[in-house]
Amino acid sequence: MSDYHESIDGLSSETMNISRALHSLKEEIEAVNWYNQRVDASDDPELAAIMAHNRDEEIEHACMALEWLRRNMPAWDENLRMFLFSTGDITHVEENMEGGEGSESPGRGGNSDLGIGGKRS
Numbered sequence: 001m002s003d004y005h006e007s008i009d010g011l012s013s014e015t016m017n018i019s020r021a022l023h024s025l026k027e028e029i030e031a032v033n034w035y036n037q038r039v040d041a042s043d044d045p046e047l048a049a050i051m052a053h054n055r056d057e058e059i060e061h062a063c064m065a066l067e068w069l070r071r072n073m074p075a076w077d078e079n080l081r082m083f084l085f086s087t088g089d090i091t092h093v094e095e096n097m098e099g100g101e102g103s104e105s106p107g108r109g110g111n112s113d114l115g116i117g118g119k120r121s
Contacts, residue, residue: 032062
């Protein structure tokens with residue numbers, strides 16, 4: 001991969017695998033965009049359906065890469081749990097979580113204390 005910003009000799013196997021996953025995620029998302037444009041531009045319904053199927057497969061691949069990142073980088077896990085499946089204004093989710101006013105999220109397993117119930121004054 002030519003996208004390394006540091007010498008490969010100084011990078012751990014873990015960091016290189018994360019880089020691979022990030023590259024794959026970018027490629028899958030790019031493919032989703034391309035297929036989605038082709039679906040919209042096609043005047044042949046059968047071809048559009050095939051490309052929509054291909055687009056949806058790329059979404060599946062992107063989700064798999066994202067899940068690998070969530071399992072292997074704690075910050076991905078933390079942020080995905082905070083933002084995915086939340087309700088309300090996305091730009092205020094973090095503020096609401098920190099202020100204890102966030103909406104319950106399915107990603108939190110029904111835990112309404114949002115992980116801050118053990119804080120002491």
